[in-house]
Amino acid sequence: MTASRSTALHTDRYELTMLDAALRDGTADRRCVFELFGRRLSAGRRFGVVAGTGRLLSLIRDFRFGDDELRFLRDERVVDAATLDFLEVYRFTGSITGYREGELYFPGSPILTVEGTFAEAVVLETLALSVLNHDSAVATAAARMSVAAGDRPLSEMGSRRAGEESAVAAARAAYIAGFGATSNLEAGRAWGIPTMGTAAHAWTLLHDTEEEAFRSQIEALGTDTTLLVDTYDTREGVATAIRVAGTDLGGVRIDSGDLPLVAAEVRAQLDELGATGTRITVTSDLDEYAIAALAASPVDSYGVGTSVVTGSGTPTAGMVYKLVARQDSAGAWVAVAKASTDKASKGGRKAAFRTLDRGTATSELIVVSDGFEDLATAASHRDARSLQVTLMTDGEPDAAFEGHEGVEAAREHHAFAREELPVRGLALSKSDPAIPTVYADAADSAHLASDS
Amino acid sequence: MTASRSTALHTDRYELTMLDAALRDGTADRRCVFELFGRRLSAGRRFGVVAGTGRLLSLIRDFRFGDDELRFLRDERVVDAATLDFLEVYRFTGSITGYREGELYFPGSPILTVEGTFAEAVVLETLALSVLNHDSAVATAAARMSVAAGDRPLSEMGSRRAGEESAVAAARAAYIAGFGATSNLEAGRAWGIPTMGTAAHAWTLLHDTEEEAFRSQIEALGTDTTLLVDTYDTREGVATAIRVAGTDLGGVRIDSGDLPLVAAEVRAQLDELGATGTRITVTSDLDEYAIAALAASPVDSYGVGTSVVTGSGTPTAGMVYKLVARQDSAGAWVAVAKASTDKASKGGRKAAFRTLDRGTATSELIVVSDGFEDLATAASHRDARSLQVTLMTDGEPDAAFEGHEGVEAAREHHAFAREELPVRGLALSKSDPAIPTVYADAADSAHLASDS
Known part of the structure; x- marks a missing residue:
């Protein structure tokens, strides 16, 4: 302790x-x-x-x-x-x-x-x-990713690329700005943020075959789990995943390769195998631009690591x-x-308002005072939200x-x-x-x- | 707590x-x-x-x-x-x-x-x-700054630009890589790193005049302290500093402006006033490149904030x-x-050596083994340091x-x-x-x- x-x-x-x-x-x-x-x-x-x-x-x-x-x-x-x-x-x-x-x-x-x-x-x-x-x-970087992802869920999984305490704060900030979950268990405990995660490449490498690894994971976590399919050969990985789990497999995760290309191939393969409900999660070095570039790809959710915890530059x-x-x-x-x-x-105490035109922000209005008059009401006659x-x-x-x-x-x-x-x-x-x-x-x- | x-x-x-x-x-x-x-x-x-x-x-x-x-x-x-x-x-x-x-x-x-x-x-x-x-x-960024600074002392003062716990770790890492001190008191307590710092602009602004602020600081910290001279007008600030402290003033700090230009002007002014031993510290948005660019300027020490704690990019x-x-x-x-x-x-257990030629590193030699033979001796016949x-x-x-x-x-x-x-x-x-x-x-x- x-x-x-x-x-x-x-x-x-x-x-x-x-x-x-x-x-x-x-x-x-x-x-x-x-x-x-x-x-x-x-x-x-x-x-x-x-x-x-x-x-x-x-x-x-x-x-x-x-x-x-x-x-x-x-x-x-x-x-x-x-x-x-x-x-x-x-x-x-x-x-x-x-x-x-x-x-x-x-x-x-x-x-x-x-x-x-x-x-x-x-x-x-x-x-x-x-x-x-x-x-x-x-949070600022996370919000941009959230905008880029639209309705697709985003998970934060960058703890390993941030100082161990900052990682918890980063998970919290990303959640506030629109992410839906984090890999960080301490963020779950300390802040009540939903946690997620199933298996890493080490899981597949630990076993004598990929099939054994998948079979064991499904026995432990159920068919609705997400299998990581790119340890050896992604096409074989997907085939093995569906052979082992059946067409009710919850999801597959892709963590390498040219994502738009690989996502399309994996989607086509899953559909061909009858696993039309199996979701695709991608997690390889994503940032807001990579997420935006995947908007037209058959991706169901994103896992973001380094770029969100480091503020994307x-x-x-x-x-x-x-x-x-x-x-x-x-x-x-x-x-x-x-x-x-x-x-x-700029010296002086300030009151701040977001002026609005039919609900859309038009300016950040900052009222400056040298003294201590009641600033909170200074601009209240305007169509503005006090901040x-x-x-x-x-x-x-x-x-x-x-x-x-x-x-x-x-x-x-x-x-x-x-x-x-x-x-x-x-x-x-x-x-x-x-x-x-x-x-x-x-x-x-x-x-x-x-x-x- | x-x-x-x-x-x-x-x-x-x-x-x-x-x-x-x-x-x-x-x-x-x-x-x-x-x-x-x-x-x-x-x-x-x-x-x-x-x-x-x-x-x-x-x-x-x-x-x-x-x-x-x-x-x-x-x-x-x-x-x-x-x-x-x-x-x-x-x-x-x-x-x-x-x-x-x-x-x-x-x-x-x-x-x-x-x-x-x-x-x-x-x-x-x-x-x-x-x-x-x-x-x-x-540490990697700090080492580059340390190389750029040569014999001039470097202080880390970036705590405010890093998560509160990462800030302590950053002070520690910078010290290991060649910095001489930190502003972070917790890094002093937890890791024994020398701490430094005298006053911020708020100190000058708190007082009715810059002269009062300087006089009070010298009474509290002695003539050997460092006065921050750029709150209002740097030339007047330097003149006030020497008038108040005398020519034995320890140092002045500059935190804004075109540093090579300002440093040269301040040095000339200090010398003119007879304060030839008063040191100049600069602290404004420095990174390894800015430090290198100041190599020929009359600067005695550097304070580095954001760039070192964020790994300089x-x-x-x-x-x-x-x-x-x-x-x-x-x-x-x-x-x-x-x-x-x-x-x-690359799979397999590894032993690592730095090969040397008359004391200068020539390669990072990594000996890979599929099994568990004694790797530590595998390359010991070479002119190499075991890592x-x-x-x-x-x-x-x-x-x-x-x-x-x-x-x-x-x-x-x-x-x-x-x-x-x-x-x-x-x-x-x-x-x-x-x-x-x-x-x-x-x-x-x-x-x-x-x-x-």
Whole structure:
């Protein structure tokens, strides 16, 4: 068994050195607003998918410094004694509002807004970004595959191509974005995701003949199982499969070769043998483009590995966590932002809305405020859907977003949000975001300036 | 605190369905040899770096099915009652030999050889691949960055761009491959890796002026700290930094802009101000190519984030875990391999050697055997270094490869192995592997056929 561990050291050292210095100079208690957002969508994607939120809420609750963590920080002289005292009783007591898990996002979308003192909010940066950047990258790729697959079921089976814990998170993110099952048993246990899988090539190689392997598998798993037919010769494999299982065989899996060609050959052979109901699953190095290319092939379901768990070329969503507003020494709120030209960001607290025209999204409307007026109502006169919900209050997560229930809610919300996209937003080719990001000033929400 | 968890469900469901069927048909007890290897190097890389071995050995020891795991498997009907009984007392009791952590690898290198019954060895596939594929992808990218950086120190600071647990593994892998420190505190605690970091832009933005932020940081961390100077205007930031800290300031960090240009300007300004000993650290979206391009710039150290933790375009090493030999029903050993054309592999147990010419590597020599003759001596007459060591015996890891000690040994071994590469093997451009993989038959090791 792995040792019980706090999440508190999943943190870049500079978060704690800043905390240390802030406790000395009195700025630690300044109320702050940090925002987690992406400056752009990666690789010409037309939308991003928020994932990881439910995981993050639980991890933030577990973000406590125990004896082990404090001893390490003391021994390594990362912080001084006063800071150790602060950390010993630390828990995040602030609030988090943000996009629902499964929601779509666009450049500048305020995915999370974290409010609290500087001290309590700054230390969450690394953990929040680790979770959201990884999970959202996977979910975004998975959603594109789900679009490409249409009504055909998709299974995630890439655990072996991702770090062992990230693999579980990846299975969860893919499920939220439209996959139907995973090979990863821990994802089944931890998140309630349906698990699948029957046999690998090792199963056939273990036996003296392919026929023995198939016969044994059917005895154990029944005729409705899926037999892997490409270990030696696919045509012989299919013939053996039907000879052993009969024409009621559930499915065959093909894991190599030129898939459109092989799928067509296998379908014809199955039909010829009378196994017209036997399904074909393909699993060899698929990504969204390969899936799209198989749309006209007689394939019944897809298994996707490497490409989904690695974000199909974009393994991290590139989101950042930035201080956007804080109190000054007199307690007044100030919007702040880095000024450097290539990494500039927009200061101020934000409210976000998806404007709609007869149910189809037309823009990501972000209302910026220097102060704290009621942003939630600032743009409510428009035909728009408010995108932010309260995720955490006084450091306590809203239970609806956690656990198995949170995963199912996220999956449903994703399907709902994707329905709002204009059709061009679903294309796989590189392009601009499906809808523009439009900024407005809370003081004058009628005056909208495009900033896409 | 996160709950104590077994690693046993970090497993694809089909490993357990195969186990279930094998326990029924009597093949579960057949002795087997599984091999973990890469068919090719990714993206025109000239060498790969093995990483994750030390982590994996500990995780395999923790691969036990407790009440939680068994309950899940029973409730989900993944396996039958007999298999649950088997899993309840399961521990891996076999042996693992393989490449030392930090070693270089090439196409076909037998990185791990796992021996045991089919039942006990097949279930380790997913976990072994998750760990080795992730960690080796990071280490391989890190080694290229280390080559590009030459004598300048490299720090890993990409935790926020990787899943929260993979981030720790990535820090460890980068350190093994030549990085000197990490921002990740958990990597410091868990693996003894030096940690670093001072302040982010939020630190400057928190304060009413940049000067106040710098003054406070110096009071907390001393004059030898590194000040981040690009929040507003880099030229003013540098001037403020030296005005506040004096010419003994340890360093300045630049995180944006055209780095060769900015580094030269900052160096000139620092020298002009008399701060000739103040170091320059750059940290903006660096990869091995950007580092190489800065070789002639006045930069003292590099901080690398996204690109190293995501394997610089190759987030997974693409290794596979294949059954290569097994006993038949009469107990005789049989070499086995999948025959499909695009994923064929080479059956049989293997011994691996790096042949050398006056200390420079000339080939990866892999001696294949259908049986179990003493492969370790098969090629010992050559000028060659044997690449395999015993990592685990009767299910117990060799302690020298685990924990902090294992990390330090791996880092040393990597530096040693990299020294053997021919100079062309260190170039960053895409090419064939630095040395060819040469297969030989144990029965006739004088007759060597190239298979590169």
